[in-house]
Amino acid sequence: MLWNEIQKELNRQGMSIYKLAKITGIKDTTLHNYKKGSEPSFKNMCKIADALDVSLDHFRKDEK
Numbered sequence: 001m002l003w004n005e006i007q008k009e010l011n012r013q014g015m016s017i018y019k020l021a022k023i024t025g026i027k028d029t030t031l032h033n034y035k036k037g038s039e040p041s042f043k044n045m046c047k048i049a050d051a052l053d054v055s056l057d058h059f060r061k062d063e064k
């Protein structure tokens with residue numbers, strides 16, 4: 001699940017969902033919905049990747 005990758009990066013950086021919400025401007029309730037399984041929009045995924053200072057490719061999974 002995509003959120004697992006986001007959570008790994010949050011943990012690595014010592015960042016909370018609340019702080020991610022503040023940096024991205026995405027409501028924390030929206031981020032919690034992503035945690036429950038909702039898929040983020042491309043626009044929000046870009047904001048998350050920028051806030052975590054990683055490429056969008058960081059969150060891609062190779063589907064083989």
